[in-house]
Amino acid sequence: MRLEESAFFQTEHLLRKRPFQRWLIAAALCLLLWGGWFFGWPLPITATSQHAEFSSPNTITAQFSPDTALALISNQTAEIRVDQFPWREFGSGTGIVGRNDSQIREELVTVEIFYQHGLENLPLQRGLTAEIIVTIEEATPAELLWQRLVARTAGG
Numbered sequence: 001m002r003l004e005e006s007a008f009f010q011t012e013h014l015l016r017k018r019p020f021q022r023w024l025i026a027a028a029l030c031l032l033l034w035g036g037w038f039f040g041w042p043l044p045i046t047a048t049s050q051h052a053e054f055s056s057p058n059t060i061t062a063q064f065s066p067d068t069a070l071a072l073i074s075n076q077t078a079e080i081r082v083d084q085f086p087w088r089e090f091g092s093g094t095g096i097v098g099r100n101d102s103q104i105r106e107e108l109v110t111v112e113i114f115y116q117h118g119l120e121n122l123p124l125q126r127g128l129t130a131e132i133i134v135t136i137e138e139a140t141p142a143e144l145l146w147q148r149l150v151a152r153t154a155g156g
Contacts, residue, residue: 042138047071049132050108052080057124060095060113062132069109071136072097078113079133082122093118097134 052062060080064072076097098112113132115124139147 037141039140039142042140043144044135045137045139047134047136049111052113052130052132054115054124054126054128054130056126058115059098060115060130060132062111062113062130063108064111065107066104066109068136069100069111072100072111072134074098074100076134080113080115080119081131081133082119083129083131095132 047064047068049062049064052060055061074097078095078097080093080095093115094117095113095115098114101110
């Protein structure tokens, strides 16, 4: 116990005596934390509907851009945010991506979303508008940066 205490006090004394070492340790710690986030923390990449409306109490018809609709897969989880109830605790629920209409109408693709739960307190009815958010993939900031660099060099 005495040895540990003396080692601690010696280290503290050295850091007080040399402020540059204190700054260097703080900078290294910050760099380590930033590196952990940059290389190890996946961020969600989402697709948001252009327009969505309930076609029945359990089904939502949503329009996505063609590029976004191609990335959607059946049975993916979708977040439903009802426009008339924007509060997260009341107007937010989950659904499942259903079938994808292959025809492009007015530069949009229609996708069916099946309501699961979270909106039990709302009177869900035909014509109620909403916003659909689907997480397509997750990528770390380093992966996103690498994708952008590759796309830039391949394109030009």
